[in-house]
Amino acid sequence: MNETASEFQKTKELSDKYLLDLFNRYPVAFRYGVNELLFDQNNKQYIDFLSGVAVTNLGHSDPDIIEVIRNQIDKLMHTSNWFYSEEASRLAELLILNTFPGKVFLCNSGTEATEAAFKLARAYAEQKQIHDPIIISLHKSFHGRSVSGISLTGQKKLHTGFGKLLEGIEFVSPNSEEELVEAFERFAGRVVAFIAEPIIGESGIIPLSHGYMNLARELTSENEALLILDEIQTGFGRTGTMFAFETYGFSPDVMTLAKGLGSGFPIGALIVAEKYQNVLAKGTHGTTYGGNHLGAAIAYETIRIIQTRDVLANVNSCSEIAFSRLNQMKQKNKIVKEVRGKGLHIGVELTIPSRPVAETCLEKGLIVNATGDTVIRIMPPLTISTQYLNEGLDIIESVLAEAHK
Ligand SMILES: Cc1ncc(COP(=O)(O)O)c(C=O)c1O
Structure with a gap:
């Protein structure tokens, strides 16, 4: 050898x-x-x-990312979300300017962004006094590995071996308009959210059609349910626009982001549209590391590079x-x-x-x-x-x- x-x-x-x-x-x-x-x-x-x-x-x-890391670690890597942060606030502004009006929660991974979206949907159900809420998700989808992540994921092989998963999640086939309409009808008055990736990644790249996404937007709006887009894999330029939803002609209510945001540094984000930005109230969710000075500085530079190069x-x-x-x-x-x-x-x-x-x-x-x-x-x-x-x-x-x- x-x-x-x-x-x-x-x-x-x-x-x-x-x-x-x-x-x-x-x-x-x-x-x-x-x-x-x-x-x-x-x-x-x-x-x-x-x-x-x-x-x-x-x-x-990338030399610019390396420079930002070097400069930032010379100054400060982490304090706590108990204090204000120049880097996190600048990043949140940039994310909102590039998505839709609303507010941002910064975390460390895609799974954590999913978890935050799941808690938001459940908190929204509480606010609406829906006691048996339903979240509609897609067969073949992937939303992460925590219990809420696998519960929302439409792949049986990832469900087994961990006991009972979270309740109130129903799966429909990607791109089947009929099944989507039927699900909203069957669970009328109970659907609080629909979650989807614009292009299903982990099951082999299955793009959702614009017609299907438009129908999802119509049904969620009519039923006052959240349209949650998981752009964890499609975000930050991967599909040729900064975000895949930009080609739809409408924006989601909630978006989850991670992966490309940090150029390799673990960071994720939940973006919540203005209308729902107070659903998760002070103290109901949090993180120690999420959006720390180093991660936020890298993510800011990542977006800046995509926009300027x-x-x-x-x-x-x-x-x-x-x-x-x-x-x-x-x-x-x-x-x-x-x-x-x-x-x-x-x-x-x-x-x-x-x-x-x-x-x-x-x-x-x-x-x-x-x-x-x-x-x-x-x-x-x-x-x-x-x-x-x-x-x-x-x-x-x-x-x-x-x-x-
Ligand atoms: C669409 C999608 N959502 C969520 C996740 C989970 O992200 P993470 O692995 O950062 O927890 C992934 C990861 O592959 C993903 O592709």
């Missing part, structure tokens, strides 16, 4: 011995990254088509290249069943299991994610160059061609 191979072996042994065995890890440990590239302990180069699951949207080691233009031009090449692959290769998504949030549905394809891509120096059993998910940094985008697509093309033989 050479020295670097044994270095990985040592990392793997320590992980296997001391970290809970919860993840189906790929056999690599990364040491550093530069924009769309990652390098392992052997200095082998990989093109990153995963972005830490839609997190490092500005790539790795033509990041969205890059997403849209790279998206055109990726969709065009992937659709060509679909024409040539029967293994490719469908290409879905928007911007740089792309799913390639295969006729074969996707995990072995992702493993072979990794061996060839490309990181892609296998999701929903047969889907390859492509989510490169929004700042990816066309050179590495094309090189990554070349690898996918050759691996799929090989698999087709």
